Amino acid sequence: MPDARSALDGASEAGFVKVEEMGLQGMITLRGDLAAEELQAAATAATGVDMPDRTGIRTARDGGNALAWMAPDELLVMVPYAEAEERLAQIQAALEGRHVLAVNVSDARALFRLSGGPQVREVVAKLCPVDMAPAAFGPGMFRRTRLAQVPAAFHMPDADSMVIVCFRSVAHYVYKLLCDAAATDSEVRYHV
Amino acid sequence: MLMLTCPNCGVTGEESEFAPGGEAHLKRHGPGSSDEEFHAYLFAKENPRGVHFERWRHANGCGKWFHAARCTATLEVFGTYSAQTTEPPKDIKDKISAKRPGWSWREVE
Structure with a gap:
C-alpha cells in the first residue's frame, strides 16, 4: 500500500x-456518555491528558496527543498518526460491552x-x-x-x-x- | 442579527451557525388520527408577529437540537431550552411575561 x-x-x-x-494527524471519534468514568479513563489512557471541560481542549506537552470536546456525547481523541489504529484498539478493548462508538477518522x-x-x-x-x-x-x-x-x-x-x-x-x-x-x-x- | 445560545454546549453563535427546524412543541398526529388533525399537524403552523417558539439545531457546532423562544419582530431571544420538553418551561414563560405582558402562543400563555 x-x-x-x-x-x-x-x-x-x-x-x-x-x-x-x-x-497527518491521528484522530479518533469517541462517542458515548462523557460523564462515565470508564470512558474518561480510556480517553486519558490513550492520550495521557485529562478530560477537557465543555467546549475545551487539553493538549499534551509534545503536542501530538490531545482530547477535544466536540459535543455533549462526543470527544475527539488526537494521537500520532502512526499510532491511531493501536490506540483505537486500546480504547475499544477498554470499553468493550459499553454503549460507545470509537472510529478512526484520521483520513x-x-x-x-x-x-x-x-x-x-x-x-x-x-x-x-x-x-x-x-x-x-x-x-x-x-x-x-x-x-x-x-x-x-x-x-x-x-x-x-x-x-x-x-x-x-x-x-x-x-x-x-x-x-x-x-x-x-x-x-x-x-x-x- | 439573531444570536442563539445552544443549551447543549453553551456556545453563543450567530444564526448562520444554526439550522432552523420549524415550529416547536408540535403534537404528532399519525396513524389513527382524523384527517383534520393530520392536516393541521402537517400544514397549520403558527406564523406570529411577536413571541414564537421554534426548534433549532446547532448544525455547525455540537450538532444537537434545542428549543428557542424568540420575538419574530425584533429577533430578541427570550431563552433557549432543552429539546426534550413538550412545552416551554416556566422560567422561559416568566421571562417572556416580563418583557411582553399579555402574550400568548397557541394554548400557551
Whole structure:
C-alpha cells in the first residue's frame, strides 16, 4: 500500500501570518456518555491528558496527543498518526460491552496551522461568525463553527497560533480561504 | 442579527451557525388520527408577529437540537431550552411575561 499522504501534502503560504497544512494527524471519534468514568479513563489512557471541560481542549506537552470536546456525547481523541489504529484498539478493548462508538477518522480530516503572531485571530475572525476578541476566545478553548461555507473547528495552541480542523474533502477550499484571509497587508487590526 | 445560545454546549453563535427546524412543541398526529388533525399537524403552523417558539439545531457546532423562544419582530431571544420538553418551561414563560405582558402562543400563555 502506498504511504498515506495528507490532503495538500504540507502546502504553505506566507501572508501577514503563515498558513500551512499540518500533515497527518491521528484522530479518533469517541462517542458515548462523557460523564462515565470508564470512558474518561480510556480517553486519558490513550492520550495521557485529562478530560477537557465543555467546549475545551487539553493538549499534551509534545503536542501530538490531545482530547477535544466536540459535543455533549462526543470527544475527539488526537494521537500520532502512526499510532491511531493501536490506540483505537486500546480504547475499544477498554470499553468493550459499553454503549460507545470509537472510529478512526484520521483520513477524513485535514488540519491547518496559522502562525506568526496574535494576528492569527484576524484570519479566523474574517471567516467565522465567532467573537475572536482575546477576552472571548483563547488557548484551551475548542470551537466548532462555520468557516465560510463549511463546518470546521479551531483552537489556539498558544496566543500566537491557531489550528483549524476541517473535513478532508474541503481541504483545498479551506486552504484557499485561509490564504486569502491572510493575504499580505490585509490585516483588519480590530482585535490586535 | 439573531444570536442563539445552544443549551447543549453553551456556545453563543450567530444564526448562520444554526439550522432552523420549524415550529416547536408540535403534537404528532399519525396513524389513527382524523384527517383534520393530520392536516393541521402537517400544514397549520403558527406564523406570529411577536413571541414564537421554534426548534433549532446547532448544525455547525455540537450538532444537537434545542428549543428557542424568540420575538419574530425584533429577533430578541427570550431563552433557549432543552429539546426534550413538550412545552416551554416556566422560567422561559416568566421571562417572556416580563418583557411582553399579555402574550400568548397557541394554548400557551
